[in-house]
Amino acid sequence: MTKTRKEERRYWGSVEPPKAKAEFFSAVTAPVAEGSDATVATIRMYGPIDSWGGWWGISTEDVSRVLDALPDTVEQIVLRINSPGGEVWEAMAILNMLAAHRAQVIAVVDGIAASAASFIAASCDETVMSRGSQMMIHSPWAFAIGNAAKMRKQAAFLDTLERSMIEVYSEKAGDKDWATLLADETWLTAEDTVALGLADRVDVVPDAGTATTVGAEEDVLIIIADLEEDDADDEASARAARIHAAAASARAAAPQPPDSTEPGNPANKEELPMSDKFLADVRDRLGITDANAPEETVFAAFEQRIAAPAPAPTAALPEGVVAIEATQLEQMRADAQAGREARDAQLAAARAATVDAAVADGRIAPARRDHWIASLAADPGSAETLAGLQKGLIPVDMVGVTGGVDESSDEDGAYSKLFPTAKAEEA
Known part of the structure; x- marks a missing residue:
C-alpha cells in the first residue's frame, strides 16, 4: 500500500x-x-x-x-x-x-x-x-x-x-x-x-x-x-x-488524547468552530455579501473558488526581458526624452562658454564664434585645438574703425601672423 x-x-x-x-x-x-x-x-x-x-x-x-x-x-x-x-x-x-x-x-x-x-x-x-x-x-x-x-x-x-x-x-x-x-x-x-x-x-x-x-x-x-x-x-x-x-x-x-484508527499520525477529531472575525474575513475575501452566512455556505463558496480553472499561464519572457505596464513605459520614455533635452542644453551651454572664453582671451575672433561652436558640436576633440591657440593673437579691445571695418576683427591679419608661409603661398 x-x-x-x-x-x-x-x-x-x-x-x-x-x-x-x-x-x-x-x-x-x-x-x-x-x-x-x-x-x-x-x-x-x-x-x-x-x-x-x-x-x-x-x-x-x-x-x-x-x-x-x-x-x-x-x-x-x-x-x-x-x-x-x-x-x-x-x-x-x-x-x-x-x-x-x-x-x-x-x-x-x-x-x-x-x-x-x-x-x-x-x-x-x-x-x-x-x-x-x-x-x-x-x-x-x-x-x-x-x-x-x-x-x-x-x-x-x-x-x-x-x-x-x-x-x-x-x-x-x-x-x-x-x-x-x-x-x-x-x-x-x-x-x-x-x-x-x-x-x-x-x-x-x-x-x-x-x-x-x-x-x-x-x-x-x-x-x-x-x-x-x-x-x-x-x-x-x-x-x-x-x-x-x-x-x-x-x-x-490521566486524561487520554482522542483515539484514531486511521493510519499515520492520529489527529484531534473534535470540530473546532471558526472565530467570528476569521469567518467575516473569509466572507469578505470570497465576496459573500451576507454577513450572517453560516460556515457551510462559506465552505461551499471556498470549494467552488478553488475548483475554478486556473488562468492560462502567460508565455515565458526570454531571459533579460522584463514586462512593464504601458503607461509606465510611456512615462519612462517621456522622462528619458526630457533628460536628453536637458543634457543637450547643458552641453550647448558648455560649448558656448568654452568659445566665449577663447574670444575673451584673444585666441579667436568674435566673428568665428558660431563656427567654433558648430565645430565643437560636431567634434568635441576640437576643444583641444581651440585650447592650444595662443592667447592675445586677436585684440580684444576696440582700437578704432577704419573704412567701416572693425580692426579688432581682422581675422586675415591674425591668420597671417599665425601662418605667414601659407598666406604667402596663397597670395
Missing part, C-alpha cells in the same frame, strides 16, 4: 508507533552489590517531547510520575536521551523537575538531543555525549494566523522564548553568540558539543540495570526494581509491586 506524505514524514517513520509508553520511555532501578535498596536509576527518554503524552511523546506528567515513583534510596539518575525535541515549555518543566529532584542527574545523549531536548541535556548536573551522538540547537518557531499586529506580537513572543533558552545554554556553556548559533540551526558532533561547552565529556555510561520487556497490552509506565533472583526477598517484592501499582493507577487516571 502506498504511504501518504503525512505517513512518510511522521516521527516514527516506517515503524509502527509503540503501543505502550514503556517501549520508549521507562525507568529501571538497580540495587547495589550487597542486595540493598537501589541507589541508581536509569530513565530512558527515547522519543519526542509532547504535552499530549501517550505515544505522541514524553510529557511533564510522564516524567513526574516516574520521579515520584522512584525509591527514596535513589541517589543518582542516568537520563538517557535520544529525542528530536518538541515543545519548549514542556521541556523547560522537565528540566526544572530534574533539577529539583534530590538525586544527581547525569544526562547521556545516546543518539540525538535536538531542539527542546538539547536544553534538557545541557541543564543536568553532568552531560555526557555517547560516541557518534549529536546535539542540535535552533531558534524556536510557532504557527500563527492573523493580521500584521498579531504576527508582530507572535515574533516578539518567540524572541522572549529564545531568551529563556539562551539562559539555559549560557548557564552551562557561558556567554556565546547564541543568537547566531540558534538562527543558523547549529548541528554539533559529540566532540563539537564538548568544545562549545554544552557537554562535559564523550564517554560510555552504563545503565543502572538490565531493561525488562514490557507486555504489549499494558499502556503504563513501569518502574522495575531489578533484583537478582538469589537476593529477592518479600520486602523487595512488595516494594516493586507498590511502585508498579502506583504508576499504573496514575497512568489510568
Whole structure:
C-alpha cells in the first residue's frame, strides 16, 4: 500500500508507533552489590517531547510520575536521551523537575538531543555525549494566523522564548553568540558539543540495570526494581509491586488524547468552530455579501473558488526581458526624452562658454564664434585645438574703425601672423 506524505514524514517513520509508553520511555532501578535498596536509576527518554503524552511523546506528567515513583534510596539518575525535541515549555518543566529532584542527574545523549531536548541535556548536573551522538540547537518557531499586529506580537513572543533558552545554554556553556548559533540551526558532533561547552565529556555510561520487556497490552509506565533472583526477598517484592501499582493507577487516571484508527499520525477529531472575525474575513475575501452566512455556505463558496480553472499561464519572457505596464513605459520614455533635452542644453551651454572664453582671451575672433561652436558640436576633440591657440593673437579691445571695418576683427591679419608661409603661398 502506498504511504501518504503525512505517513512518510511522521516521527516514527516506517515503524509502527509503540503501543505502550514503556517501549520508549521507562525507568529501571538497580540495587547495589550487597542486595540493598537501589541507589541508581536509569530513565530512558527515547522519543519526542509532547504535552499530549501517550505515544505522541514524553510529557511533564510522564516524567513526574516516574520521579515520584522512584525509591527514596535513589541517589543518582542516568537520563538517557535520544529525542528530536518538541515543545519548549514542556521541556523547560522537565528540566526544572530534574533539577529539583534530590538525586544527581547525569544526562547521556545516546543518539540525538535536538531542539527542546538539547536544553534538557545541557541543564543536568553532568552531560555526557555517547560516541557518534549529536546535539542540535535552533531558534524556536510557532504557527500563527492573523493580521500584521498579531504576527508582530507572535515574533516578539518567540524572541522572549529564545531568551529563556539562551539562559539555559549560557548557564552551562557561558556567554556565546547564541543568537547566531540558534538562527543558523547549529548541528554539533559529540566532540563539537564538548568544545562549545554544552557537554562535559564523550564517554560510555552504563545503565543502572538490565531493561525488562514490557507486555504489549499494558499502556503504563513501569518502574522495575531489578533484583537478582538469589537476593529477592518479600520486602523487595512488595516494594516493586507498590511502585508498579502506583504508576499504573496514575497512568489510568490521566486524561487520554482522542483515539484514531486511521493510519499515520492520529489527529484531534473534535470540530473546532471558526472565530467570528476569521469567518467575516473569509466572507469578505470570497465576496459573500451576507454577513450572517453560516460556515457551510462559506465552505461551499471556498470549494467552488478553488475548483475554478486556473488562468492560462502567460508565455515565458526570454531571459533579460522584463514586462512593464504601458503607461509606465510611456512615462519612462517621456522622462528619458526630457533628460536628453536637458543634457543637450547643458552641453550647448558648455560649448558656448568654452568659445566665449577663447574670444575673451584673444585666441579667436568674435566673428568665428558660431563656427567654433558648430565645430565643437560636431567634434568635441576640437576643444583641444581651440585650447592650444595662443592667447592675445586677436585684440580684444576696440582700437578704432577704419573704412567701416572693425580692426579688432581682422581675422586675415591674425591668420597671417599665425601662418605667414601659407598666406604667402596663397597670395
